[in-house]
């Protein structure tokens with residue numbers, strides 16, 4: 001199992017989920033039942049995972065065609081101040097609001 005997409009916007013995650021199901025790719029949802037809560041912690045955001053890692057590249061391409069590439073291409077980053085993991089599309093640390101380190 002491999003995560004392909006995660007976002008706090010459940011609509012977007014749902015869109016990706018439907019597209020992958022339509023393409024016949026077996027998926028597993030994470031944190032789907034938490035979607036109604038406004039959780040500021042990225043670890044609890046709804047996420048779409050492929051059940052089989054071999055489908056990862058294909059799933060990623062489908063998702064890339066649906067959402068802005070910036071959201072998918074940027075890897076998670078670790079905050080230099082508090083060492084929390086942040087999703088690639090966050091410019092500030094969700095935990096301590098430090099700016100993202102430039103590498």
Ligand SMILES: [Zn+2]
Pocket residue numbers: 079080081082083084093094095096097098
């Ligand atoms: Zn931080």
